Amino acid sequence: MTxxxxxxxxxAVVGLSVSAHAADVKIGYQLPLTxxxxxxxxxxxxxxxxxxxxxxxxxxxxxxxxxxxxxxxxAKEGVNIARKFVDDKAIVGVLGDFTSGVSMAAAQVYKEAxxxxxxxxxxxxxxxxxxxxxxxxxxxxxxxGPYNAKWMASKGFKNVAVIAEQTDWGQxxxxxxxxxxxxxxxxxxxxxxxxxxxxxxxxxxxxxxxxKPDAIYTGFFYEDGAQFLKQLQQLGVKTPVYSxxxxxxxxxxxxxxxxxxxxHLTSNFLPTNPDPAVQxxxxxxKKRSNGAEPGQFPAQAYDAVRIMLAAVEKAQPxxxxxxxxxxxxxxxxxxxxxxxxTFDADREANKELTKVEVKGGQxxxxxx
Amino acid sequence: xxASKSRPQWVLxxxxxxxxxxxxxxxxxxxxxxYFYQIANLALIFVLLSASMHxxxxxxxxLHLGHAAFYGVGAYTAALLTTKLGLGFTWTLxxxxxxxxxxxxxxxxxxxxxxxxxFAVATLAIGQMLxxxxxxxxxxxxxxxxxxxxxxxxxxxxxxxGRLATxxxxxxxxxxxxxxxxxxxxxxxxxxLRSIREDDQCADAMGxxxxxxxxxxFTLSAFFAGVAGSLxxxxxxxxxxxxxxxxxxxxxxxxxxxxxxxxxxxxxxGALLLILLxxxxxxxxxxxxxxxxxxxxxxILFLPKGLLGEVSALRLVxxxxxxxxxxxxxxxxxxxx
Numbered sequence: 001m002t003x004x005x006x007x008x009x010x011x012a013v014v015g016l017s018v019s020a021h022a023a024d025v026k027i028g029y030q031l032p033l034t035x036x037x038x039x040x041x042x043x044x045x046x047x048x049x050x051x052x053x054x055x056x057x058x059x060x061x062x063x064x065x066x067x068x069x070x071x072x073x074x075a076k077e078g079v080n081i082a083r084k085f086v087d088d089k090a091i092v093g094v095l096g097d098f099t100s101g102v103s104m105a106a107a108q109v110y111k112e113a114x115x116x117x118x119x120x121x122x123x124x125x126x127x128x129x130x131x132x133x134x135x136x137x138x139x140x141x142x143x144x145g146p147y148n149a150k151w152m153a154s155k156g157f158k159n160v161a162v163i164a165e166q167t168d169w170g171q172x173x174x175x176x177x178x179x180x181x182x183x184x185x186x187x188x189x190x191x192x193x194x195x196x197x198x199x200x201x202x203x204x205x206x207x208x209x210x211x212k213p214d215a216i217y218t219g220f221f222y223e224d225g226a227q228f229l230k231q232l233q234q235l236g237v238k239t240p241v242y243s244x245x246x247x248x249x250x251x252x253x254x255x256x257x258x259x260x261x262x263x264h265l266t267s268n269f270l271p272t273n274p275d276p277a278v279q280x281x282x283x284x285x286k287k288r289s290n291g292a293e294p295g296q297f298p299a300q301a302y303d304a305v306r307i308m309l310a311a312v313e314k315a316q317p318x319x320x321x322x323x324x325x326x327x328x329x330x331x332x333x334x335x336x337x338x339x340x341x342t343f344d345a346d347r348e349a350n351k352e353l354t355k356v357e358v359k360g361g362q363x364x365x366x367x368x
Numbered sequence: 369x370x371a372s373k374s375r376p377q378w379v380l381x382x383x384x385x386x387x388x389x390x391x392x393x394x395x396x397x398x399x400x401x402x403y404f405y406q407i408a409n410l411a412l413i414f415v416l417l418s419a420s421m422h423x424x425x426x427x428x429x430x431l432h433l434g435h436a437a438f439y440g441v442g443a444y445t446a447a448l449l450t451t452k453l454g455l456g457f458t459w460t461l462x463x464x465x466x467x468x469x470x471x472x473x474x475x476x477x478x479x480x481x482x483x484x485x486x487f488a489v490a491t492l493a494i495g496q497m498l499x500x501x502x503x504x505x506x507x508x509x510x511x512x513x514x515x516x517x518x519x520x521x522x523x524x525x526x527x528x529x530g531r532l533a534t535x536x537x538x539x540x541x542x543x544x545x546x547x548x549x550x551x552x553x554x555x556x557x558x559x560x561l562r563s564i565r566e567d568d569q570c571a572d573a574m575g576x577x578x579x580x581x582x583x584x585x586f587t588l589s590a591f592f593a594g595v596a597g598s599l600x601x602x603x604x605x606x607x608x609x610x611x612x613x614x615x616x617x618x619x620x621x622x623x624x625x626x627x628x629x630x631x632x633x634x635x636x637x638g639a640l641l642l643i644l645l646x647x648x649x650x651x652x653x654x655x656x657x658x659x660x661x662x663x664x665x666x667x668i669l670f671l672p673k674g675l676l677g678e679v680s681a682l683r684l685v686x687x688x689x690x691x692x693x694x695x696x697x698x699x700x701x702x703x704x705x
Contacts, residue, residue, distance in 0.1 A: 034657050069650065072657075075611050076410060079604055080647060083406040101514055101608040108516075108605035109402075124513060166503060168513040168608070193504070 024062040025312055025319055028069065028085035029305075030096035030106060035072035040098050044120060044301040047294070048095070050284050051305040062316060064309060071097050071106075078102035082109035092315070092324045093118065093308050095301075100124035100168045107134050116311075116325035120304040121297060124168045128347045135328055135343060137304040139268060139351035141169070141219075144244055145176025147353050148217065148266060149184055152242055154368060157214040158186045161239075163204060164219030166193040173219030173244060189213050196224060201231045208239075215240045222247055222295070226255035233259040240264065245353065249295030253361055261360065266353040268338040269299035270365055278337045296338070303336035310334065380688040388539050393532060405531045409603060411643040412542045413596050418623040418639035419549045419632060420592035425621065426630040426678075427553045428585040429565025431488035434495020435620050438590040440502055440612025441468040442597025447515040447607050448508075456522050460598045461541065468594025471498070473587045480583050483568065495617055502609040514608025517601045538599055545592050550632055552588065554685045561585055562630070626667050628674020631681030638675065
């Protein structure tokens with residue numbers, strides 16, 4: 001028990017000494033910097049640092065600092081961090097978390113405290129419904145599903161198979177897409193979920209093949225995607241594969257090699273986009289990551305940070321938590337590298353999607 | 369003589385009571401930071417989880433690798449009763465424990481005759497099974513979407529969602545449960561469980577009903593884990609299967625082992641250490657996990673019996689908390705020495 005007192009006092013001292021750094025405004029960023037999903041969190045931090053450095057270089061009349069806290073994609077830690085951010089009166093807005101689960105557990109705290117939370121990736125359908133303080137900078141599957149269903153229907157695919165990872169996001173992939181396919185008169189011959197990190201997709205693939213679909217629609221991230229595509233190639237399956245923007249990562253190509261060729265997917269970010277803002281970000285990213293290209297998630301994080309910074313700037317001279325939230329809600333046509341962002345009345349970002357096909361180991365935008 | 373020997377029996381409980389219900393809340397209130405309250409509550413919940421695992425793994429000696437699943441069953445019971453039937457914490461608290469205990473009882477039936485590593489693997493499978501049910505039975509548990517628990521802590525209609533009220537509720541429940549676990553593990557009942565751990569065949573030959581006792585310990589421990597689950601569900605307001613995965617079972621096991629197998633005070637200290645340390649080390653950034661790992665490694669290396677091993681714990685409990693040795697008025701010595 002005395003140990004706990006000592007530890008509490010210790011954390012108090014650490015906490016106080018940290019808050020002694022004077023910055024005009026602070027933004028909290030909770031993200032997984034360690035643990036199973038650390039690769040995403042590390043990317044977000046890098047993207048946020050690029051955004052913040054650019055902001056500082058622009059010589060604004062006020063200072064902003066971003067406080068990064070590691071949640072390990074663990075709800076316990078996410079809630080602790082949320083309480084910590086709420087306690088720090090200098091924090092006027094929060095970014096993160098990565099997974100919907102942690103974002104939603106933390107959201108209960110932000111809702112109660114009245115602190116705006118903008119996640120770059122939380123895609124759970126109910127996330128923004130928690131309160132008026134939850135925002136996201138990602139296309140939901142309610143947008144992407146119908147878009148892809150229409151795209152595939154235009155190619156003449158009437159009978160499709162759907163697979164997705166067994167997460168809240170995977171659930172929304174299947175729900176959003178299936179509904180749209182049925183509305184468009186097509187039919188879903190087979191749908192199944194798999195657990196993240198599955199190594200052997202062969203039984204799943206043979207089940208898909210038994211259903212004889214015209215095409216396969218998939219909800220996976222790059223790690224699982226690469227495994228799936230490689231095994232598909234090994235089994236000699238030629239059925240066309242479509243996927244969501246979540247698979248849009250250079251690491252997908254790196255891990256799957258030529259197995260990814262012919263994969264169709266959507267994206268709201270293309271590193272080859274000639275827009276100077278995009279090129280500036282890509283150049284800066286490459287400089288900080290040994291020449292690697294950024295995927296879609298870091299781009300979303302970069303935009304989310306810039307949207308938050310813009311809201312803080314708009315709320316000057318005296319930004320409060322409430323005024324930053326209101327400024328965020330008013331975000332309209334924000335010129336981001338993932339397209340123009342506008343928050344609708346439900347605090348959802350409506351993203352423009354681009355059609356992409358993998359050709360010769362490269363993502364190439366296609367017209368249809 | 370009898371006065372001086374019997375006095376300590378109430379001193380330590382009163383001191384701990386004062387610390388938990390007066391000193392600590394006073395410190396928390398003086399800082400008035402939600403963060404400290406949160407950590408205190410979380411630490412208390414894990415004290416309960418660790419103490420409940422202590423009963424089955426520490427005292428009865430059954431290596432349990434699926435404890436977090438029963439914590440999850442409790443949390444899901446609370447969440448589903450709240451969202452589907454509109455019941456409040458008053459009802460979900462006992463019901464979560466009972467449902468977790470019932471599930472434990474049912475899965476224990478076929479596994480109880482297994483020993484040592486075979487039992488451990490069986491509990492590993494049970495934990496995974498329950499986790500997969502939470503994850504994949506989408507119609508019932510909402511699967512990976514998780515459940516938003518709409519009601520906070522309350523008792524008979526009185527809201528207990530204020531910071532101090534939440535702390536007191538969690539603390540009261542946890543202290544009550546830990547006292548109950550203390551009575552179970554420091555009594556003839558606890559000794560019977562220890563005899564199973566030391567040599568179950570010998571215990572069997574001496575007339576101890578080993579299978580039944582193992583089953584009881586397993587079920588009781590699940591009951592307390594379920595209670596902890598309902599605390600977590602109502603306190604956080606959102607639960608998803610990820611909160612109850614295998615790594616949580618291992619975290620709880622680590623708490624019990626670092627604290628000292630078979631030692632209830634050790635289990636409590638282990639839980640406090642492994643919750644407070646990672647939070648306290650936040651300032652170290654990416655290195656904090658390594659530091660936590662180092663602390664665990666060194667503590668096992670140099671204190672293999674735990675921070676407060678079973679022998680010292682038994683001495684402490686018997687002399688300070690239980691019936692210490694004393695002479696009655698007619699000169700007969702009774703109690704623990």
